[in-house]
Amino acid sequence: MENKKLKILAFVTTALVLLSMYMVFFSLPVMRSGAGEVLDSSFKIFYFHMPIAITAYFAFFIVFAASVMQLKSHDVKWDIYARSAAEIGVIFALLVLITGSIWAMATWGWYWIWEPRLTTSLALFLVYVTYLLLRQAIEDPESRARLASVFGIVGFVSVPLSFFSIRLWRSAHPLMFGEAMYGSTGGGLEGSNLQFTLVVNFLAFLALFLTLFIYKSNMEILKEEIHVLRVSRR
Amino acid sequence: MIRSLYIAAKDLRTELRTKQVLNSMLVFSIVVMVIFSLSLSDVLSDSSVIDRLAPGLLWIAFIFAGMLGITRTFASETENSCLEGLRLCPVDSAAIYTGKAISSMCLMFIVEIVTVPVFMVLFNYNIPNIPVISIVILLGTAGFSVVGTLLSALTVKTRTREILLPVLLLPLLVPVLIPAVMATGKILAGEGIVQIIMELRLIAVYDIIFFTLARMLFDYTLEG
Numbered sequence: 001m002e003n004k005k006l007k008i009l010a011f012v013t014t015a016l017v018l019l020s021m022y023m024v025f026f027s028l029p030v031m032r033s034g035a036g037e038v039l040d041s042s043f044k045i046f047y048f049h050m051p052i053a054i055t056a057y058f059a060f061f062i063v064f065a066a067s068v069m070q071l072k073s074h075d076v077k078w079d080i081y082a083r084s085a086a087e088i089g090v091i092f093a094l095l096v097l098i099t100g101s102i103w104a105m106a107t108w109g110w111y112w113i114w115e116p117r118l119t120t121s122l123a124l125f126l127v128y129v130t131y132l133l134l135r136q137a138i139e140d141p142e143s144r145a146r147l148a149s150v151f152g153i154v155g156f157v158s159v160p161l162s163f164f165s166i167r168l169w170r171s172a173h174p175l176m177f178g179e180a181m182y183g184s185t186g187g188g189l190e191g192s193n194l195q196f197t198l199v200v201n202f203l204a205f206l207a208l209f210l211t212l213f214i215y216k217s218n219m220e221i222l223k224e225e226i227h228v229l230r231v232s233r234r
Numbered sequence: 235m236i237r238s239l240y241i242a243a244k245d246l247r248t249e250l251r252t253k254q255v256l257n258s259m260l261v262f263s264i265v266v267m268v269i270f271s272l273s274l275s276d277v278l279s280d281s282s283v284i285d286r287l288a289p290g291l292l293w294i295a296f297i298f299a300g301m302l303g304i305t306r307t308f309a310s311e312t313e314n315s316c317l318e319g320l321r322l323c324p325v326d327s328a329a330i331y332t333g334k335a336i337s338s339m340c341l342m343f344i345v346e347i348v349t350v351p352v353f354m355v356l357f358n359y360n361i362p363n364i365p366v367i368s369i370v371i372l373l374g375t376a377g378f379s380v381v382g383t384l385l386s387a388l389t390v391k392t393r394t395r396e397i398l399l400p401v402l403l404l405p406l407l408v409p410v411l412i413p414a415v416m417a418t419g420k421i422l423a424g425e426g427i428v429q430i431i432m433e434l435r436l437i438a439v440y441d442i443i444f445f446t447l448a449r450m451l452f453d454y455t456l457e458g
Contacts, residue, residue: 071454119408126405134402137392143457147388150451154384154406157447161409161440 006214013211016204023197024048042106047197049099051205052092053121059089059209060128060156067152070145076224079145082152083135084216086128088209093125120163127155141227237325241333245307246340255306256341263299263349270295271356284359289418293411295349296342296371297378301400303341304382307334308390317390321456331383331452335445338386339379346371366427367418373437374414380441381406384448387455410440 024047066082069075100118101111112118134151138144249256270291277283311317320330350371354361361367385402389395417433427434 071451119412123405123408130402130405134389134392134398137389137394137398139393143391146454146457147391150384150388150454151402153451154381154444154447157443158406158409161436161443162412164409164436 006211006218009207009214010211013204013207016200016207020047020197020201020204023200028194028197042103045099045103047201048205049096049103050198051202052099053096054202055205055209056089056092056096056124058206059085059092059213060124060159062213063089063128063131063152064156067149067156070149071153074145076141076145077221079148080217080220080224082149083132084213084220086131086152088212088216090125090128090132092205092209093121093128096121097125116163120159123162124159127158131155235329235332238329238332238336241320241323241325241330242336242340245334245337248310249337249341255303255310256344259299259302259341259345260348262302263295263345264352266295266298267291267349267352267356278357281359284357285422286419288353288357288359288422289415292350292353292418293374293415295353296346296375297404297407297411299345299349300338300342300375300378300382301403303345304338304379304386304403305396305399307338307383308386309395312390317456327453327456328449330456331387331449334387335379335383335448338383339375342375342379343372346375361422362424363421363426366430367421369427369434370414370417370421370430370437373434373441374410377410377414377437377441377444378407380444380448381410384444384452384455387452410437413437413440 024044028044062085063082066078066085070078070082097118100121104113104118105111131148131151135144135148138147271278274287277287308317311320321327323330350361353359382399382403385399385406389399389402392398413433413436417430417437420430420433
């Protein structure tokens with residue numbers, strides 16, 4: 001039964017991702033500037049960029065929450081959740097950096113500038129890469145779970161702080177929604193078609209994350225079982 | 235609080251008897267300064283370039299030297315199962331953490347007190363506002379040792395702790411390094427304490443948050 005649900009989820013995810021791709025590449029209207037000339041389509045990457053970024057933050061929040069629970073309850077299941085979310089989150093964070101850099105090259109002319117959001121995303125990515133490194137370096141599963149949880153909590157707390165510290169610089173990253181705290185807004189998204197595309201992309205990436213997360217944690221549970229079997233056979 | 239001072243005093247006493255860590259930290263940071271000075275010898279005469287390089291160079295030297303010290307804070311306790319002895323002490327584990335953080339902070343201050351004059355000599359540079367810059371260095375160093383001590387305890391049982399600790403530490407230090415370097419830069423450019431209040435506040439917040447967090451979490455790092 002569990003297996004069947006998973007298959008349905010995987011199927012829905014595939015459909016959503018395909019739909020979101022179709023909408024981004026084929027159904028979006030051509031972008032025009034105020035004067036009516038056709039702009040290049042580099043902006044379309046935003047429809048991937050922002051949902052992936054939010055999903056990555058979500059994944060790291062799961063790492064944080066699971067780490068807290070792990071320290072409280074010493075249940076191996078929280079450790080499994082933490083490591084599954086961290087691994088997928090790192091991939092998503094890397095994708096955020098890559099898609100952002102591609103867009104920046106097309107628009108600003110540089111792949112990278114030292115700017116609040118970029119630096120925060122980079123710090124975020126590095127913190128969780130080191131989190132995975134730490135996990136690799138500890139052999140004993142119990143202390144690995146405990147120490148990784150401590151780092152998972154500390155790392156998560158450092159991220160908002162690094163955002164505030166980097167905000168001392170002026171930001172060049174466009175803000176799509178809400179009032180800009182500094183710098184200029186990116187203009188926002190108008191028109192229901194565009195907003196709908198964004199929503200579909202959100203759902204697609206969230207579903208993708210959930211599917212990967214469930215598969216990954218199931219795999220980790222199996223690994224634990226194998227480990228237990230091996231130890232008991234000795 | 236007084237108990238953590240005992241722990242710190244114990245650490246500093248053993249350190250001052252052997253001076254193993256302190257000497258290597260001092261020599262290392264001086265060597266780093268010499269290397270910087272050598273590699274930048276072309277621009278040494280141009281003080282406007284030094285103005286812009288100095289904050290980064292100083293903090294790189296502090297951080298690298300601090301890394302050397304911080305790996306030893308708990309590694310030195312692994313011999314003769316000192317760590318178990320330390321945990322058997324009738325003190326809170328948070329007191330052990332605080333003591334360790336204080337002692338590593340003291341070592342770093344000694345190194346910094348030596349490094350800054352060496353920097354001024356080698357770079358033929360005059361630091362304008364010594365009291366204000368010491369506040370920045372003080373707060374920044376506190377942030378470094380607060381996080382470093384926790385991670386040092388975290389990595390002490392791993393196989394590759396000497397390599398792992400710097401790698402783990404640097405991303406977490408981003409929030410303290412950026413304001414510290416910026417504040418140092420502003421002071422070197424001749425600005426007073428009023429202009430860097432924002433940076434100082436950020437570093438102080440970082441210190442407080444991580445100190446509280448580390449005191450809470452420290453117990454878990456020593457278990458088992």
